[in-house]
Amino acid sequence: MSEIRLIDVAMQYVTHKAQVRALDRISLTVPDGQFACIVGPSGCGKSTLLMVAAGLVTPSEGEVLVDGKPATAPGADRGMVFQSYSLYPWLSVRRNIEFGMEIKRTPRTERQLRSGELIHLMKLDGFAEAYPKALSGGMKQRAAIARALANDPQVLLMDEPFGALDAQTRQIMQEMLTDLWQRFRKTVLFVTHDIDEAIFLGDVIYVMTNRPGRIRTTLRVDLPRPRTFDMVGGPHFAQLRNQVVGIIHEESLKAVESELARA
Protein backbone atom coordinates (compact mmCIF):
# COMPACT_ATOMS: atom_id res chain seq x y z
CA MET A 1 0.00 0.00 0.00
CA SER A 2 1.26 3.43 -0.86
CA GLU A 3 -1.36 6.05 -1.36
CA ILE A 4 -1.03 9.79 -1.09
CA ARG A 5 -3.87 11.91 0.13
CA LEU A 6 -4.23 15.69 0.19
CA ILE A 7 -6.86 16.97 2.58
CA ASP A 8 -8.23 20.52 2.28
CA VAL A 9 -4.92 21.91 1.14
CA ALA A 10 -4.99 25.69 0.83
CA MET A 11 -2.17 28.05 0.10
CA GLN A 12 -2.09 31.79 0.44
CA TYR A 13 0.66 34.30 0.67
CA VAL A 14 0.93 38.02 1.12
CA THR A 15 2.60 40.16 -1.50
CA HIS A 16 3.28 43.86 -0.99
CA LYS A 17 -0.06 44.60 -2.65
CA ALA A 18 -2.53 42.02 -1.53
CA GLN A 19 -3.20 38.61 -0.13
CA VAL A 20 -3.04 36.00 -2.86
CA ARG A 21 -4.93 32.76 -2.55
CA ALA A 22 -3.09 30.30 -4.77
CA LEU A 23 -4.80 27.06 -3.77
CA ASP A 24 -8.28 26.77 -2.37
CA ARG A 25 -9.09 23.71 -0.26
CA ILE A 26 -7.96 20.94 -2.55
CA SER A 27 -8.61 17.36 -1.59
CA LEU A 28 -7.62 14.35 -3.61
CA THR A 29 -6.52 10.80 -3.04
CA VAL A 30 -4.22 8.83 -5.30
CA PRO A 31 -4.66 5.18 -4.33
CA ASP A 32 -1.89 2.61 -4.55
CA GLY A 33 -0.60 2.09 -8.07
CA GLN A 34 -2.71 4.81 -9.69
CA PHE A 35 -1.38 7.25 -12.26
CA ALA A 36 -3.09 10.57 -11.56
CA CYS A 37 -2.63 13.68 -13.70
CA ILE A 38 -3.32 17.28 -12.80
CA VAL A 39 -3.97 19.67 -15.67
CA GLY A 40 -4.94 23.30 -15.52
CA PRO A 41 -4.33 26.72 -17.01
CA SER A 42 -0.90 28.18 -16.41
CA GLY A 43 -0.56 29.91 -13.07
CA CYS A 44 -3.34 27.86 -11.47
CA GLY A 45 -1.04 26.62 -8.75
CA LYS A 46 -0.61 23.04 -9.93
CA SER A 47 3.15 23.13 -9.38
CA THR A 48 2.61 24.60 -5.91
CA LEU A 49 0.26 21.73 -5.18
CA LEU A 50 2.97 19.26 -6.09
CA MET A 51 5.51 21.10 -3.92
CA VAL A 52 3.04 20.76 -1.04
CA ALA A 53 2.65 17.05 -1.75
CA ALA A 54 6.44 16.68 -1.71
CA GLY A 55 6.64 18.49 1.63
CA LEU A 56 8.87 21.18 0.12
CA VAL A 57 6.26 23.85 0.84
CA THR A 58 4.09 23.97 3.95
CA PRO A 59 0.44 24.62 3.10
CA SER A 60 -1.43 27.40 4.88
CA GLU A 61 -4.19 24.94 5.66
CA GLY A 62 -4.75 21.25 5.30
CA GLU A 63 -2.42 18.29 5.34
CA VAL A 64 -0.75 15.60 3.29
CA LEU A 65 -0.99 11.94 4.26
CA VAL A 66 1.15 9.14 2.90
CA ASP A 67 -0.38 5.79 3.79
CA GLY A 68 -2.48 7.57 6.39
CA LYS A 69 0.49 9.14 8.16
CA PRO A 70 0.99 12.92 8.05
CA ALA A 71 3.90 13.98 5.87
CA THR A 72 5.09 17.45 6.81
CA ALA A 73 8.68 17.37 5.58
CA PRO A 74 10.20 16.10 2.34
CA GLY A 75 11.45 12.53 2.43
CA ALA A 76 12.60 9.60 0.37
CA ASP A 77 9.06 8.19 0.35
CA ARG A 78 7.99 10.85 -2.18
CA GLY A 79 10.45 11.07 -5.07
CA MET A 80 10.22 14.10 -7.32
CA VAL A 81 11.13 14.83 -10.93
CA PHE A 82 11.36 18.46 -12.02
CA GLN A 83 11.01 20.00 -15.45
CA SER A 84 14.57 21.33 -15.28
CA TYR A 85 16.10 17.83 -14.80
CA SER A 86 18.29 19.18 -11.96
CA LEU A 87 20.94 16.54 -12.41
CA TYR A 88 24.11 17.24 -10.49
CA PRO A 89 26.61 18.32 -13.16
CA TRP A 90 29.63 17.24 -11.09
CA LEU A 91 28.46 13.62 -10.80
CA SER A 92 28.47 11.01 -13.55
CA VAL A 93 25.11 9.66 -14.73
CA ARG A 94 25.64 6.56 -12.61
CA ARG A 95 26.47 8.51 -9.46
CA ASN A 96 23.52 10.81 -10.06
CA ILE A 97 21.26 7.78 -10.14
CA GLU A 98 22.92 6.34 -7.04
CA PHE A 99 22.66 9.62 -5.12
CA GLY A 100 19.65 8.62 -3.01
CA MET A 101 21.11 5.19 -2.26
CA GLU A 102 24.41 6.79 -1.32
CA ILE A 103 22.62 8.92 1.27
CA LYS A 104 20.87 5.83 2.61
CA ARG A 105 24.27 4.06 2.73
CA THR A 106 23.12 1.22 0.55
CA PRO A 107 26.02 -1.24 0.07
CA ARG A 108 28.11 -0.50 -2.99
CA THR A 109 27.40 -3.75 -4.84
CA GLU A 110 23.65 -3.37 -4.44
CA ARG A 111 23.88 0.25 -5.53
CA GLN A 112 25.75 -0.60 -8.68
CA LEU A 113 23.44 -3.47 -9.50
CA ARG A 114 20.39 -1.25 -9.23
CA SER A 115 21.86 1.73 -11.10
CA GLY A 116 23.07 -0.64 -13.81
CA GLU A 117 19.55 -2.02 -14.26
CA LEU A 118 18.03 1.42 -14.46
CA ILE A 119 20.66 2.69 -16.88
CA HIS A 120 19.79 -0.17 -19.18
CA LEU A 121 16.06 0.24 -18.68
CA MET A 122 16.18 3.99 -19.40
CA LYS A 123 18.30 3.39 -22.51
CA LEU A 124 21.32 5.19 -21.15
CA ASP A 125 23.77 2.37 -21.87
CA GLY A 126 27.23 3.69 -22.62
CA PHE A 127 26.60 6.92 -20.74
CA ALA A 128 27.00 5.58 -17.20
CA GLU A 129 30.29 7.36 -16.63
CA ALA A 130 29.47 10.46 -18.71
CA TYR A 131 28.74 13.81 -17.09
CA PRO A 132 25.26 15.27 -17.64
CA LYS A 133 26.66 17.90 -19.98
CA ALA A 134 27.16 15.14 -22.58
CA LEU A 135 23.46 14.18 -22.56
CA SER A 136 20.58 15.46 -24.68
CA GLY A 137 17.48 16.87 -22.98
CA GLY A 138 15.57 13.61 -23.26
CA MET A 139 18.48 11.62 -21.86
CA LYS A 140 18.87 14.04 -18.98
CA GLN A 141 15.24 13.62 -18.04
CA ARG A 142 15.52 9.83 -18.32
CA ALA A 143 18.49 9.98 -15.96
CA ALA A 144 16.49 12.17 -13.57
CA ILE A 145 13.58 9.70 -13.63
CA ALA A 146 16.04 6.85 -13.03
CA ARG A 147 17.46 8.76 -10.07
CA ALA A 148 13.99 9.08 -8.54
CA LEU A 149 13.13 5.41 -9.22
CA ALA A 150 16.46 4.13 -7.88
CA ASN A 151 15.33 5.30 -4.46
CA ASP A 152 12.20 3.14 -4.74
CA PRO A 153 9.83 5.84 -3.44
CA GLN A 154 6.27 5.01 -2.49
CA VAL A 155 4.94 7.91 -4.52
CA LEU A 156 6.44 9.53 -7.61
CA LEU A 157 5.72 13.24 -8.06
CA MET A 158 6.38 14.67 -11.50
CA ASP A 159 6.23 18.38 -12.25
CA GLU A 160 5.86 18.89 -16.01
CA PRO A 161 8.82 16.58 -16.57
CA PHE A 162 8.62 16.73 -20.38
CA GLY A 163 7.75 20.41 -20.63
CA ALA A 164 11.19 21.45 -21.82
CA LEU A 165 11.49 18.78 -24.51
CA ASP A 166 10.65 19.08 -28.19
CA ALA A 167 7.41 17.46 -29.41
CA GLN A 168 9.01 14.33 -30.87
CA THR A 169 11.16 13.61 -27.84
CA ARG A 170 8.19 14.26 -25.57
CA GLN A 171 6.17 11.60 -27.33
CA ILE A 172 8.94 9.02 -27.00
CA MET A 173 9.31 9.88 -23.33
CA GLN A 174 5.58 9.48 -22.73
CA GLU A 175 5.70 6.01 -24.24
CA MET A 176 8.73 5.12 -22.15
CA LEU A 177 7.04 6.38 -19.00
CA THR A 178 3.84 4.44 -19.56
CA ASP A 179 5.88 1.26 -20.18
CA LEU A 180 7.84 1.99 -17.05
CA TRP A 181 4.67 2.47 -15.04
CA GLN A 182 3.29 -0.79 -16.41
CA ARG A 183 6.37 -2.44 -14.99
CA PHE A 184 6.72 -0.80 -11.59
CA ARG A 185 3.09 0.20 -10.87
CA LYS A 186 4.10 3.18 -8.79
CA THR A 187 1.64 5.63 -7.38
CA VAL A 188 2.18 8.71 -9.54
CA LEU A 189 0.99 12.30 -9.28
CA PHE A 190 1.83 13.99 -12.55
CA VAL A 191 1.41 17.69 -13.29
CA THR A 192 1.20 18.90 -16.88
CA HIS A 193 -0.44 21.50 -19.06
CA ASP A 194 -0.40 19.13 -22.05
CA ILE A 195 -3.89 17.60 -22.27
CA ASP A 196 -2.93 14.76 -24.64
CA GLU A 197 -0.12 13.84 -22.29
CA ALA A 198 -2.50 13.67 -19.32
CA ILE A 199 -4.98 11.47 -21.21
CA PHE A 200 -2.29 9.20 -22.62
CA LEU A 201 -0.62 8.61 -19.26
CA GLY A 202 -3.30 8.95 -16.61
CA ASP A 203 -5.92 6.75 -14.96
CA VAL A 204 -7.51 9.88 -13.56
CA ILE A 205 -7.30 13.52 -14.61
CA TYR A 206 -7.92 16.34 -12.19
CA VAL A 207 -8.75 19.54 -14.03
CA MET A 208 -7.93 22.61 -12.00
CA THR A 209 -9.59 26.01 -12.12
CA ASN A 210 -7.95 29.34 -12.59
CA ARG A 211 -6.52 30.95 -9.45
CA PRO A 212 -7.41 30.37 -6.70
CA GLY A 213 -6.71 26.82 -7.84
CA ARG A 214 -9.53 24.39 -7.12
CA ILE A 215 -10.32 21.02 -8.60
CA ARG A 216 -13.10 21.65 -11.05
CA THR A 217 -13.60 18.20 -12.54
CA THR A 218 -12.30 14.71 -12.06
CA LEU A 219 -12.24 12.56 -15.18
CA ARG A 220 -11.61 8.83 -15.33
CA VAL A 221 -9.62 7.75 -18.35
CA ASP A 222 -10.95 4.33 -19.28
CA LEU A 223 -8.54 3.68 -22.13
CA PRO A 224 -7.23 0.12 -21.88
CA ARG A 225 -3.75 -0.63 -20.54
CA PRO A 226 -1.07 -1.01 -21.63
CA ARG A 227 -1.39 2.26 -23.48
CA THR A 228 0.03 2.45 -26.97
CA PHE A 229 0.68 5.37 -29.22
CA ASP A 230 -2.03 4.45 -31.76
CA MET A 231 -4.71 5.19 -29.12
CA VAL A 232 -3.95 8.89 -29.44
CA GLY A 233 -5.72 8.95 -32.84
CA GLY A 234 -8.76 6.99 -31.64
CA PRO A 235 -12.31 8.37 -31.19
CA HIS A 236 -12.42 7.79 -27.44
CA PHE A 237 -9.23 9.75 -26.99
CA ALA A 238 -10.64 12.60 -29.08
CA GLN A 239 -13.79 12.69 -27.01
CA LEU A 240 -11.85 12.94 -23.75
CA ARG A 241 -9.62 15.59 -25.23
CA ASN A 242 -12.58 17.74 -26.30
CA GLN A 243 -14.02 17.53 -22.84
CA VAL A 244 -10.83 18.69 -21.15
CA VAL A 245 -10.03 21.31 -23.77
CA GLY A 246 -13.47 22.86 -23.25
CA ILE A 247 -13.01 23.16 -19.51
CA ILE A 248 -9.48 24.51 -19.73
CA HIS A 249 -10.47 27.01 -22.37
CA GLU A 250 -13.24 28.33 -20.15
CA GLU A 251 -10.82 28.62 -17.23
CA SER A 252 -8.14 30.31 -19.32
CA LEU A 253 -10.70 32.89 -20.46
CA LYS A 254 -11.60 33.55 -16.86
CA ALA A 255 -7.92 34.06 -16.11
CA VAL A 256 -7.59 36.67 -18.86
CA GLU A 257 -10.74 38.44 -17.70
CA SER A 258 -9.64 38.61 -14.09
CA GLU A 259 -6.29 40.01 -15.23
CA LEU A 260 -8.15 42.68 -17.17
CA ALA A 261 -10.37 43.43 -14.20
CA ARG A 262 -7.31 43.98 -12.03
CA ALA A 263 -5.65 46.28 -14.55
Added chain:
Amino acid sequence: MSQRVPAAQAAPAVSAPQQRRRRGLLRIYLTPKQAIPGRARLTLGIGSFVVILAAWQVASVIISNPLFVPSPVQVWRAWVDAIQHRHFLDDVAWSAFRIIAGFLIAAVMAVPLGLLMGSFEVVRAFFQPPINFIRYMPASAFIPLLLLLIGLGENEKLMIIWIGVFFQLVLMVMDIAHRVPDEMLNVAYTLGASRWTVFYKVFLPATFPEVVDALRITMGWAWTYLIVAEIVAAERGIGSFILISERFLRSDRIIAAIITIGLLGLITDYAIAAIHRAAFPYVEKVHR
Protein backbone atom coordinates in the same frame (compact mmCIF):
# COMPACT_ATOMS: atom_id res chain seq x y z
CA MET B 1 45.85 41.17 -44.99
CA SER B 2 46.92 42.22 -48.49
CA GLN B 3 43.72 40.80 -50.01
CA ARG B 4 41.65 43.23 -48.11
CA VAL B 5 42.14 46.26 -50.37
CA PRO B 6 39.11 48.52 -50.48
CA ALA B 7 36.71 47.10 -53.08
CA ALA B 8 36.15 50.36 -54.96
CA GLN B 9 39.84 50.81 -55.60
CA ALA B 10 40.43 47.40 -57.08
CA ALA B 11 37.05 46.62 -58.60
CA PRO B 12 37.54 47.45 -62.30
CA ALA B 13 40.57 45.20 -62.66
CA VAL B 14 39.31 41.96 -61.13
CA SER B 15 37.51 39.12 -62.86
CA ALA B 16 34.19 37.68 -61.67
CA PRO B 17 35.54 34.64 -59.75
CA GLN B 18 38.04 36.82 -57.97
CA GLN B 19 35.29 39.19 -56.98
CA ARG B 20 33.29 36.34 -55.57
CA ARG B 21 36.28 35.21 -53.63
CA ARG B 22 36.78 38.64 -52.16
CA ARG B 23 33.19 38.87 -51.05
CA GLY B 24 33.67 35.40 -49.56
CA LEU B 25 36.60 36.65 -47.51
CA LEU B 26 34.63 39.63 -46.31
CA ARG B 27 31.85 37.30 -45.32
CA ILE B 28 34.22 35.09 -43.38
CA TYR B 29 35.94 37.88 -41.50
CA LEU B 30 33.30 40.57 -41.18
CA THR B 31 30.08 38.75 -40.29
CA PRO B 32 29.04 39.81 -36.79
CA LYS B 33 29.59 37.16 -34.12
CA GLN B 34 30.91 34.55 -36.56
CA ALA B 35 33.97 32.50 -35.67
CA ILE B 36 37.08 33.09 -37.79
CA PRO B 37 39.63 30.36 -38.63
CA GLY B 38 41.87 29.45 -35.70
CA ARG B 39 45.06 30.34 -37.55
CA ALA B 40 43.76 33.80 -38.36
CA ARG B 41 42.90 34.33 -34.71
CA LEU B 42 46.43 33.36 -33.67
CA THR B 43 48.00 35.57 -36.34
CA LEU B 44 45.90 38.56 -35.29
CA GLY B 45 46.73 37.99 -31.62
CA ILE B 46 50.46 37.91 -32.26
CA GLY B 47 50.13 40.67 -34.83
CA SER B 48 48.73 43.10 -32.27
CA PHE B 49 51.88 42.69 -30.17
CA VAL B 50 54.03 43.22 -33.25
CA VAL B 51 52.12 46.40 -34.08
CA ILE B 52 52.50 47.73 -30.55
CA LEU B 53 56.23 46.99 -30.48
CA ALA B 54 56.71 48.58 -33.90
CA ALA B 55 54.78 51.71 -32.94
CA TRP B 56 56.80 51.94 -29.74
CA GLN B 57 60.07 51.58 -31.64
CA VAL B 58 59.06 54.25 -34.17
CA ALA B 59 58.00 56.61 -31.38
CA SER B 60 61.31 56.14 -29.59
CA VAL B 61 63.21 56.97 -32.78
CA ILE B 62 61.11 60.06 -33.51
CA ILE B 63 61.16 61.46 -29.99
CA SER B 64 64.69 60.28 -29.40
CA ASN B 65 64.76 61.06 -25.71
CA PRO B 66 65.46 57.89 -23.70
CA LEU B 67 63.94 59.44 -20.58
CA PHE B 68 60.56 59.99 -22.22
CA VAL B 69 60.42 57.04 -24.57
CA PRO B 70 63.06 54.38 -24.06
CA SER B 71 63.14 51.97 -27.01
CA PRO B 72 61.99 48.36 -26.64
CA VAL B 73 65.59 47.20 -26.92
CA GLN B 74 66.64 49.59 -24.18
CA VAL B 75 63.88 48.27 -21.90
CA TRP B 76 64.94 44.70 -22.64
CA ARG B 77 68.55 45.58 -21.68
CA ALA B 78 67.37 47.33 -18.53
CA TRP B 79 65.39 44.24 -17.61
CA VAL B 80 68.35 41.90 -18.09
CA ASP B 81 70.57 44.30 -16.19
CA ALA B 82 68.08 44.58 -13.34
CA ILE B 83 67.97 40.81 -12.99
CA GLN B 84 71.74 40.39 -13.23
CA HIS B 85 72.94 43.31 -11.15
CA ARG B 86 70.05 44.82 -9.19
CA HIS B 87 68.54 41.75 -7.51
CA PHE B 88 65.30 42.38 -9.35
CA LEU B 89 64.24 38.75 -8.94
CA ASP B 90 64.45 39.21 -5.17
CA ASP B 91 62.00 42.07 -5.51
CA VAL B 92 59.76 39.86 -7.62
CA ALA B 93 59.96 37.15 -4.96
CA TRP B 94 59.03 39.59 -2.21
CA SER B 95 56.02 40.83 -4.16
CA ALA B 96 54.96 37.31 -5.04
CA PHE B 97 55.20 36.25 -1.42
CA ARG B 98 53.04 39.18 -0.29
CA ILE B 99 50.49 38.53 -2.99
CA ILE B 100 50.19 34.85 -2.20
CA ALA B 101 50.06 35.33 1.56
CA GLY B 102 47.67 38.29 1.51
CA PHE B 103 45.45 36.71 -1.09
CA LEU B 104 45.30 33.38 0.72
CA ILE B 105 44.33 35.03 4.00
CA ALA B 106 41.60 37.03 2.25
CA ALA B 107 40.32 34.01 0.30
CA VAL B 108 40.28 31.69 3.31
CA MET B 109 38.09 34.18 5.13
CA ALA B 110 35.98 35.46 2.26
CA VAL B 111 34.94 32.18 0.62
CA PRO B 112 33.32 30.54 3.69
CA LEU B 113 31.67 33.78 4.76
CA GLY B 114 30.39 34.42 1.25
CA LEU B 115 28.96 30.90 1.03
CA LEU B 116 27.22 31.30 4.37
CA MET B 117 25.86 34.71 3.37
CA GLY B 118 24.58 33.29 0.10
CA SER B 119 22.76 30.41 1.74
CA PHE B 120 21.56 31.78 5.09
CA GLU B 121 19.41 34.88 5.12
CA VAL B 122 20.37 35.45 8.77
CA VAL B 123 24.06 35.71 7.97
CA ARG B 124 23.46 37.86 4.91
CA ALA B 125 21.20 40.31 6.74
CA PHE B 126 23.90 40.80 9.35
CA PHE B 127 27.05 41.10 7.20
CA GLN B 128 25.94 42.51 3.88
CA PRO B 129 25.26 46.17 4.82
CA PRO B 130 28.70 46.92 6.32
CA ILE B 131 30.54 44.95 3.63
CA ASN B 132 28.65 46.76 0.89
CA PHE B 133 29.64 50.03 2.55
CA ILE B 134 33.31 49.27 3.07
CA ARG B 135 33.59 47.90 -0.46
CA TYR B 136 33.35 51.44 -1.78
CA MET B 137 36.30 52.64 0.28
CA PRO B 138 39.39 52.27 -1.93
CA ALA B 139 41.98 49.98 -0.36
CA SER B 140 44.75 52.44 -1.23
CA ALA B 141 43.10 55.12 0.92
CA PHE B 142 43.80 52.94 3.95
CA ILE B 143 47.57 53.00 3.40
CA PRO B 144 48.35 56.16 5.43
CA LEU B 145 46.08 54.99 8.22
CA LEU B 146 47.69 51.57 8.35
CA LEU B 147 51.15 53.13 8.31
CA LEU B 148 50.16 55.11 11.39
CA LEU B 149 48.56 52.15 13.12
CA ILE B 150 50.82 49.21 12.34
CA GLY B 151 53.90 50.72 10.73
CA LEU B 152 55.51 49.81 7.42
CA GLY B 153 56.27 46.14 7.94
CA GLU B 154 54.88 43.16 6.09
CA ASN B 155 51.61 43.30 8.01
CA GLU B 156 50.74 46.59 6.42
CA LYS B 157 51.17 45.14 2.90
CA LEU B 158 49.14 42.04 3.69
CA MET B 159 46.45 44.18 5.27
CA ILE B 160 46.15 46.33 2.15
CA ILE B 161 45.77 43.27 -0.07
CA TRP B 162 43.29 41.84 2.38
CA ILE B 163 41.17 44.99 2.34
CA GLY B 164 41.31 45.13 -1.43
CA VAL B 165 40.33 41.51 -1.97
CA PHE B 166 38.22 40.41 0.98
CA PHE B 167 35.22 42.70 0.65
CA GLN B 168 34.89 42.25 -3.10
CA LEU B 169 35.36 38.51 -2.96
CA VAL B 170 32.81 38.00 -0.19
CA LEU B 171 30.11 39.63 -2.27
CA MET B 172 31.06 37.74 -5.41
CA VAL B 173 30.96 34.40 -3.59
CA MET B 174 27.69 35.38 -1.94
CA ASP B 175 26.13 35.96 -5.37
CA ILE B 176 27.44 32.63 -6.63
CA ALA B 177 25.95 30.82 -3.64
CA HIS B 178 22.69 32.68 -4.01
CA ARG B 179 22.39 31.57 -7.64
CA VAL B 180 22.45 27.82 -6.87
CA PRO B 181 19.05 26.69 -8.19
CA ASP B 182 16.52 25.77 -5.50
CA GLU B 183 15.50 22.72 -7.47
CA MET B 184 18.96 21.23 -7.14
CA LEU B 185 18.55 21.31 -3.36
CA ASN B 186 14.88 20.25 -3.48
CA VAL B 187 15.71 17.13 -5.48
CA ALA B 188 18.14 16.09 -2.76
CA TYR B 189 15.49 16.57 -0.06
CA THR B 190 13.07 14.34 -1.97
CA LEU B 191 15.83 11.73 -2.22
CA GLY B 192 15.96 11.65 1.56
CA ALA B 193 18.85 14.02 2.24
CA SER B 194 19.04 15.92 5.53
CA ARG B 195 19.74 19.66 5.53
CA TRP B 196 23.38 19.06 6.39
CA THR B 197 23.76 16.50 3.59
CA VAL B 198 22.16 18.93 1.15
CA PHE B 199 24.62 21.60 2.27
CA TYR B 200 27.83 19.66 1.80
CA LYS B 201 26.85 17.23 -0.93
CA VAL B 202 24.87 19.53 -3.18
CA PHE B 203 25.19 23.19 -2.25
CA LEU B 204 28.97 23.33 -1.79
CA PRO B 205 29.96 21.35 -4.90
CA ALA B 206 27.48 23.41 -6.93
CA THR B 207 29.43 26.58 -6.09
CA PHE B 208 33.02 25.37 -6.52
CA PRO B 209 33.69 26.09 -10.22
CA GLU B 210 32.43 29.64 -10.04
CA VAL B 211 34.25 30.30 -6.79
CA VAL B 212 37.55 29.38 -8.45
CA ASP B 213 36.65 31.77 -11.27
CA ALA B 214 36.01 34.52 -8.73
CA LEU B 215 39.42 33.82 -7.17
CA ARG B 216 41.03 34.18 -10.58
CA ILE B 217 39.44 37.57 -11.12
CA THR B 218 40.20 39.01 -7.68
CA MET B 219 43.79 37.79 -7.92
CA GLY B 220 44.31 40.42 -10.61
CA TRP B 221 43.07 43.17 -8.30
CA ALA B 222 45.42 42.03 -5.56
CA TRP B 223 48.38 42.97 -7.78
CA THR B 224 47.16 46.55 -8.13
CA TYR B 225 46.81 47.07 -4.40
CA LEU B 226 50.16 45.49 -3.64
CA ILE B 227 52.09 47.70 -6.05
CA VAL B 228 50.41 50.81 -4.67
CA ALA B 229 51.31 49.74 -1.14
CA GLU B 230 54.92 49.04 -2.16
CA ILE B 231 55.29 52.33 -3.99
CA VAL B 232 54.13 54.26 -0.94
CA ALA B 233 56.38 52.53 1.52
CA ALA B 234 58.52 49.42 1.14
CA GLU B 235 62.17 48.47 1.12
CA ARG B 236 61.79 45.58 -1.31
CA GLY B 237 59.31 44.48 -3.92
CA ILE B 238 58.48 45.42 -7.50
CA GLY B 239 56.71 48.57 -6.33
CA SER B 240 59.73 49.86 -4.47
CA PHE B 241 61.93 48.95 -7.44
CA ILE B 242 59.69 51.20 -9.55
CA LEU B 243 59.92 54.02 -7.02
CA ILE B 244 63.72 53.85 -6.81
CA SER B 245 63.97 53.75 -10.64
CA GLU B 246 61.89 56.89 -10.76
CA ARG B 247 64.33 58.69 -8.45
CA PHE B 248 67.16 57.80 -10.83
CA LEU B 249 65.09 58.85 -13.87
CA ARG B 250 65.24 55.31 -15.27
CA SER B 251 61.97 55.05 -17.18
CA ASP B 252 63.36 51.98 -18.98
CA ARG B 253 63.54 50.10 -15.69
CA ILE B 254 60.06 51.26 -14.72
CA ILE B 255 58.60 49.97 -17.95
CA ALA B 256 60.50 46.68 -17.56
CA ALA B 257 59.02 46.28 -14.06
CA ILE B 258 55.49 47.07 -15.25
CA ILE B 259 55.77 44.51 -18.04
CA THR B 260 57.03 41.98 -15.50
CA ILE B 261 53.91 42.52 -13.40
CA GLY B 262 51.77 42.00 -16.49
CA LEU B 263 53.56 38.75 -17.26
CA LEU B 264 53.20 37.49 -13.70
CA GLY B 265 49.50 38.31 -13.81
CA LEU B 266 49.10 36.47 -17.08
CA ILE B 267 50.93 33.42 -15.72
CA THR B 268 48.79 33.20 -12.57
CA ASP B 269 45.66 33.69 -14.64
CA TYR B 270 46.57 30.84 -16.96
CA ALA B 271 47.60 28.66 -14.02
CA ILE B 272 44.27 29.10 -12.24
CA ALA B 273 42.40 28.58 -15.51
CA ALA B 274 44.33 25.33 -16.02
CA ILE B 275 43.51 24.20 -12.48
CA HIS B 276 39.88 25.02 -13.19
CA ARG B 277 39.86 22.86 -16.30
CA ALA B 278 41.53 19.97 -14.52
CA ALA B 279 39.38 20.12 -11.39
CA PHE B 280 36.00 20.72 -13.02
CA PRO B 281 35.93 18.73 -16.26
CA TYR B 282 32.14 18.59 -16.04
CA VAL B 283 31.53 22.32 -16.48
CA GLU B 284 29.81 23.21 -19.72
CA LYS B 285 31.98 25.66 -21.57
CA VAL B 286 30.27 28.81 -22.68
CA HIS B 287 33.19 30.46 -24.46
CA ARG B 288 35.45 28.47 -26.75
